[in-house]
Amino acid sequence: MYRVRHTDLWPSHYNLGMWVWLAQRISGIVLVLYLFTHIWVISFSIANRQGQEFNQVMALFQTPLFLSLDLLLLAGVLFHALNGIRVILFDLGIGIRQQKAIFWGVLVIVSAIFAWGVSLWWPFVQGKPLV
C-alpha cells in the first residue's frame, strides 16, 4: 500500500461541522487532562496540614500567566458544554437542518457568558477579588 496525501484533510477544505466536531473532541480531551492535573495539584498542595504549600500554590495561581490560563479554561468549558447541548439536541432529532445557525447561536451564548466571566475575573487581576 502507498500513502496518499488526501487533500480533503487540508484544514482549508474542512466544513463548519468538521471544525466544530474537532473542537468538541479537542476541548473534551483538554478538559480531561486539566481535571486530572487539577486533582493532582490540589492533593499534593494540601498533603501538608500546615497549609504552607497550599498558600504557595494559590499565590502561583494569582500570577498573570495562570490568571490568563483561567480564561482559556473558561472558554473551553463553555464551548464544550454548550456545543455538547447542541450535539445532544441533534441526537434527539432537534435542529439538525439548522446546524449552522445553532452553532452561531452557541457561539453567541458562549461569548455572552464568557464576557460575564471576564467581568468576575478582572478583580483578581487587579488583586482585589470580590470575596
Add this chain to the structure above:
Amino acid sequence: MQVVFKVQRYQPERDGQPYFQSFPLELPERATVLDGLHQIKDERDGSLSFRRSCRSAICGSCAMYINGAYHLACNTGVETLKAQEIVVSPLPHLRVIKDLIVDMQPFFEKFERALPYLMTTTPPPERERLQSPEQRRAFEEMINCIQCAACYSACPMVWTDPQYLGPAALTKVYRFVSDSRDEVGRQRLALVDNDHGVWRCHTIFNCHIACPKNINPTWSIQQLKRKTIARRLRFWERG
C-alpha cells in the same frame, strides 16, 4: 475556455505513489469536468481511467473530489468552479484501483447489509399496496440517493471504523423505516442499534455537504437514533 486539468494518476503495477499530471485544455463554454476528462482520454492519453455511465447525474458512477469538494464530474460545469486549475482526485479514503477509479466493494457490501428493499409480513393484497401522497413524501429526500459514495468517502467515522455502515446505507434504512408499506421496521432498527450503526455518527455533517443530490444523511441517522431509543423504551414510541 482555457484551463489546466491536474488529474491524479496511479497505476498500482507501475507506480509506487499516486501523482498529479497536468493537461492544459481548450474546452467549449459550459463543458463539464467529465467533458474535460473525456477530452484528455480521447485526444491526449487513452490510458486515463475513470468511471462514468449516464452522464446525467443519475447513475452515481462519477463522484470525485474536485477542487476541494465532492462533485459528480458529469454535472459540474468547469466554469462554475471559477478556477484556472481544476484538480481532480478520486474519492478520498477509498482504495484506488487505477487513476480515478476506487474500490466500491466495501460501500456496496454495507449497502446490502442495510437490506435495501421493501419487506412485508402480510400476504399481498388484491392489487398494489397503496400509499397516500403524504405517506410518500416521508422519504421524498432519501429516495434521491444514487449510491455515488461521496458521503461515505467524506465521513471521518467511516475512515476510522471499517465496520461502520456509513451515511448512505443508514439513510437507506431510514428510507424503509419511514415507508408506510414496509412491515419490518423494528427489525431494521435492531440492525442499526449498535456501535457500527447509528451510534457511530457524531453529527459532523460532512456527508450532507458532500452529497451532490443535497440529501442530508445526518438528519436520517438522527431520526433512526430517536426511533432505536423509542424501540427500547416502548412507551416513547411515536410510530
